[in-house]
Amino acid sequence: MTDLFANLWLGFSVAAHPYNIGFCLLGALVGTLVGVLPGIGTVATVAMLLPITFGLPPVGALIMLAGIYYGAQYGGSTTSVLVNIPGEATSVVTCLDGHQMARKGRAGAALSIAAIGSFLAGCVATVLVAALGVPLTSIALLFGPAEYFSLMVLGLIFAVVLAKGSVPKAIAMILLGLLLSMIGSDLETGAGRMTFDIPELSDGIGFANVAMGVFGFAEIIRNLEMSQESRDIVQSKITGLMPTRQDLIDSAGPIARGTILGSLLGILPGGGAVVASFAAYTFEKRISKHPELFGTGVIEGVAAPESANNAAAQTSFIPLLTLGIPPNAVMALMVGAMTIHGIVPGPQVMTKQPELFWGMIASMWLGNLMLVIINLPLVGLWVTLLRVPYRLLFPSIIVFCCIGIYSINNSPTDVIIAATFGLVGYWLAKHDFEPAPLVLAFVLGPLMEENLRRAMLIARGDATVFVTRPISAGLMLISLTLLVIAMLPMIRKRRDEVFVE
Amino acid sequence: MAEGNKAARDGGGLRFKVRGPRDFYGGLALIAVGIIAIWATGDLGGSRGFAFGPGTAPRMFAILLAFMGALIAIGGLLADGPPIEKFAIKGPAYVVAAILLFACLIRGVSLEYIGVPVNIPGFGLVVSTFVAFMVSIMGSSEMRWTESLLAGIGMTVFCVLLFVYLLALPFQLWPSFL
Structure with missing residues (x-):
């Protein structure tokens, strides 16, 4: 305990x-500024702003990236409340009650509760990250290649279970992501794999390009199809920023429960933040005394999901910092940023660079505090920003993304690859394929293959190693159970209901 | 993007109807990707003894992908699903054109395509940003010229200030031939 302090x-x-x-x-x-723009999610924001941090010292760069991450997330909820366009998946549920509150003239209360809830959840999650960091790092030392492989399988299965839509389609996206990640030189032999004799592909496809294409460009193309006139911005002046006493009393419980749910779901690999917000909302609705009012603008419907997604965003740093496994796409970008600064994520970060590890954790708390401080007075500014018509916004986003991608490696080919993935993402959306599992698999692919090959080599070609080593067997068993549960017709129906809401 | 036409043709020509076209053609495309990947990894060594070769894992995942694709396609044949939404042409075309133009102009391209040499000099950040902005804005159906030109100039200035002066990233600003 004293150690912790x-x-x-x-x-x-x-x-x-x-x-x-x-x-x-x-x-x-900056994170909030970009995150507020409708149609840009957290991943695209972080990817876009990644180059900004290149010139900074490593600790500063990671602290800034973490700040961008929370800012983007918070900005997303601001857009949900004010325009009814979720900036990203995690704030979809916030739209339901948040926007209704805004229409009743209570946008200020909704935004401040979202900020306060996020801050309180962030405080708890920060302590959790600090407390779990040390024990999990020692667990990580027990992990061999077989365990790592099984853990990543578990993460991908989580992504399948948590994705909306059909399970086979999500599995197919995982496989496609793994396959795409193998383009380029083989790690052990250096042989070019699936490069089609294009020299630019021999280094593989950069993660940021895939993420920008699938999440950024594809989103823009899809948004262009819809008429932009239907945007429903709250025009009235936002007054009464401070929540009333009753608001605070009403949201205390949802914030506490949302925090717990979010913290737990965030640790799980596979995009916990999205599900955390859905789960928290559904849970509140279920235990509420007046479930019929949900969706008409009740403060609980904002407090719970906002606390949950922020807690989850924070605890999702745990697998990255302790095991070196990015649990979602944003964390994968963090890996990219760390690598650029010469830091290999994993259990050794804590022992070799304690000031980086603990500095980042402390900055999470500071970042949340700053969000409360900067966002409440700046709400007016965000509203002005939201009034910028989309026809001027989207070309700016495209140009910004292009420069961002180009500046990562000074490579025009990267820009072309991102454009290609924009079209791929558009096609996938038309066929109801979820891009999130694809991107996660793309990130985990190289790590998975490396550990799979190592495990097989150590076991002298015996594939049963994954079920004979106890930890690995346990992880595999959990994965299998989850998959079976997700396939059961009854659960599937319930799962669809959750996503429909 | 011929999916839409294909769906219409199959619906009339064949005895059975594709009940879930999104799944059916999506699955078919995945099978195609799987097969291409299997073909592309054909020249890579497989397992030798206990060790995986470079081709083992990609082939494994490609086969699984083709299998899942088949599963999804069969599902699309048997279960009802929504029709495929129409693919827009204008928006994606301008957006992609803008991005490609940016990629070609920023540093210039010089390559040989089927014996024809292509040489585009590097136009630098200012020109490529402005061109990309103007081309992508034409993808919108609500484009207005004056407003767009002003916004394009504004965005170009902003990007130059941010990336070149504030962040000091090494960009070539003006065309290299000037």
Whole structure:
């Protein structure tokens, strides 16, 4: 326990350095700014802003990226409340009650409860990350290649279970992602795989290009199809920023429950933040005394999902920082950023660079605090930004993305690859394929293959190694159970209901 | 993007009807990707002894992908599903054209395509940003010229200030031949 405080103290002394506070503030501000723009989700925001952090020292860069991440998430909820366009999947549920509140003239209360809920959830989650960091790191040392492989299988199965739509389609997306990740030189032999003799492909496809294409460009193309006139921006002046006493009393319970649900679901690999917000909303509705009012603008319907998705966003750092496995697409971008700064994510980060590890954790808390401070006074600014018509917004986003992608490697080919994936993403959306599992599999692909090959080599070609080693067998068993449960017709029906809401 | 036409043709010509076209053609496309991947990894070595070769894992996943594709396609034949939405042409075409133009103009391209040499000099950040902005904005059905030109100039200035002066990223600003 004293260790925990000593570590957190170290973290805060790093994070409170004026430079780092500045980076954190800047990140949160820019993240919110971009996240507010409708149609740009967290992944696209982080990918777009990644180049901004290249010139910074490693600790500052990661602190700023974390700030961008929370900012983007918070910005997404602002858009949900004010325009009824979810910036991304995690704030879909916030639309339901948040926008109704805004139409009743209570946008201020909705936004401030979202900020307060997020902040409180962030506080709890930060402590959780700090507390679980050490024990999980020691578990990580027990992991061999077989265990790592099984853990990643579990993560992908989670992504399948949590994706909306049919299970076979989600599995197919996982396989497609794995396959795409194998394009390029083979790690062990250096042989070019599926490069079709194109020299630019021999290094493989960059993750940021795939993410930008599938999440950024494809979204824009899809948005262009819809008429933009239907955007329903709250025009009235936002007054009464502060929630009333009754609001605070009503949302205390949902915030607490949302935080717990979110923290638990966030640790699981496979995109917990989305499901956390859905689960928290559904749960609140179920236990509420007046479930029929949900969807008409009740404060619980904003407080619960917002707390849950923020808690989950934070605890999703746990698998990355302790095991070195990115549990979702944003964390995968973090891996990219860390690699650029010469840091290999994994259990050794905590022992070799404690100031980085704990500094980042402390900055999460600071970042959340800043979101509360900067967002409440700046709501007016975000509203102005939302009034910018989409016909001017989308070309700006495209140009910004192009420059962002190009600047990562100074490579025009990367830009072309992203454009290709934009079309692929458009096609996938037309055929009801979810891009999220594809992107996660793409990220985990190289790690999975490496561990699979190593495990097989150590076991002398015996594939039963995955079920004879106890930890690995346990993980595989959980994966199998989850998959079977997801396929059961009864559960599937319930799952669809959750997503329909 | 011929899916829509194909669906119409199959519906009339064949005895059985494709009940879930989204799943059916989606599945077929996945099978095609799987087969292409199996073909493309054909020249890579497979397992030798205990060790995986470079081709083992990709082939494994490609076969699984083709299998899942078949499963989805069969599902599309048997179960009812929504029709395929129409693919828009204009929006995607302008967006993709804008991105490609940016990629070609920013540093220039010089390659040989089927014996024809293609040489585009590097136009630099200012020109490529502005061109990409103007081309992509034409993808919108609500385009207005004056407003767009002003916004394009504004965005170009903003990007130059941000990326070149504030972030000090190494960009070539102006065309290399000037």
